[in-house]
Amino acid sequence: MSKTFFTFYGVRGSYPVADESVKKYGGNTTSLLIETENDIVILDAGTGIIKLGEYLKNSRKDIREINIFITHFHLDHLMGLSFFYPLSDEKYKIKIHYPKIDGIDINSALFNLFEPPYSPIGKDGILADIELIALDIDKNNEIIINDNLKIDYFYDPIHPIHGVMLYKIKTIKKSLVFATDIEPKGKFTDELKSFIKGANILIHDAQYLDEDYYDKDTPTKGYGHSTFTMAINNAIEADVEKLYLFHHNPVYSDSKLENILKDVRKKFKNSFLAEEYKKDIL
Numbered sequence: 001m002s003k004t005f006f007t008f009y010g011v012r013g014s015y016p017v018a019d020e021s022v023k024k025y026g027g028n029t030t031s032l033l034i035e036t037e038n039d040i041v042i043l044d045a046g047t048g049i050i051k052l053g054e055y056l057k058n059s060r061k062d063i064r065e066i067n068i069f070i071t072h073f074h075l076d077h078l079m080g081l082s083f084f085y086p087l088s089d090e091k092y093k094i095k096i097h098y099p100k101i102d103g104i105d106i107n108s109a110l111f112n113l114f115e116p117p118y119s120p121i122g123k124d125g126i127l128a129d130i131e132l133i134a135l136d137i138d139k140n141n142e143i144i145i146n147d148n149l150k151i152d153y154f155y156d157p158i159h160p161i162h163g164v165m166l167y168k169i170k171t172i173k174k175s176l177v178f179a180t181d182i183e184p185k186g187k188f189t190d191e192l193k194s195f196i197k198g199a200n201i202l203i204h205d206a207q208y209l210d211e212d213y214y215d216k217d218t219p220t221k222g223y224g225h226s227t228f229t230m231a232i233n234n235a236i237e238a239d240v241e242k243l244y245l246f247h248h249n250p251v252y253s254d255s256k257l258e259n260i261l262k263d264v265r266k267k268f269k270n271s272f273l274a275e276e277y278k279k280d281i282l
């Protein structure tokens with residue numbers, strides 16, 4: 001049975017940062033690679049997907065088919081797509097899975113950024129064979145990549161204003177939940193908690209310190225993101241083995257994140273900061 005690995009290519013939330021202070025954990029916006037000997041799955045297409053595309057081009061020359069899963073259409077999760085190398089190479093078949101939301105035209109949502117005036121390329125620059133796959137937000141149909149790699153999804157409507165899809169990557173023995181851009185309305189729903197329950201790896205939105213979330217003058221509550229405290233509580237309640245704190249706040253430096261991690265580990269020992277180009281095994 002081939003092993004399944006995951007590698008963070010973009011860990012930052014909201015917008016990319018190019019600054020010495022974020023050099024260690026990384027300033028690219030969200031993109032996660034899941035790979036086996038024969039399969040490539042990518043979650044989200046933030047600026048991190050650009051380097052990921054270079055990796056596929058240079059180091060995974062065997063790959064012909066790529067499955068991309070989009071959590072939602074906010075720019076930080078999509079802005080790297082037009083620079084993703086495989087789209088411009090006809091040897092690739094690229095399946096893009098996305099939450100089917102009333103009122104969102106998928107072609108505009110994904111591809112307007114390829115067109116003038118945003119870009120000179122135009123959709124004609126896409127040479128790969130693209131297949132768009134709508135995911136029904138009202139029910140979960142398991143997606144089978146291979147016998148040892150399957151994907152469940154769960155739609156949470158709260159992230160403003162069109163909700164967000166959570167994904168669960170499953171091998172025969174293990175599972176990884178990708179839960180970015182989530183915020184409770186009072187409490188997280190039982191449905192969301194049961195989706196996370198028992199995952200081996202939990203990658204959880206942790207954009208805010210409590211002091212910023214509940215700040216008296218400029219609170220960030222309602223922006224659609226979790227606090228570190230929420231991520232810890234979900235990890236404990238779901239009884240996960242390992243927690244990755246993710247969607248780092250663009251104004252939190254590496255040293256600030258490392259200080260926060262020390263506190264987080266007092267409550268949930270097996271916690272880590274998502275870090276660009278860090279590879280782990282599922």
Ligand SMILES: [Zn+2]
Binds near residue numbers: 014076181247
């Ligand atoms: Zn985001």
Ligand SMILES: [Zn+2]
Binds near residue numbers: 074159181
């Ligand atoms: Zn978002």
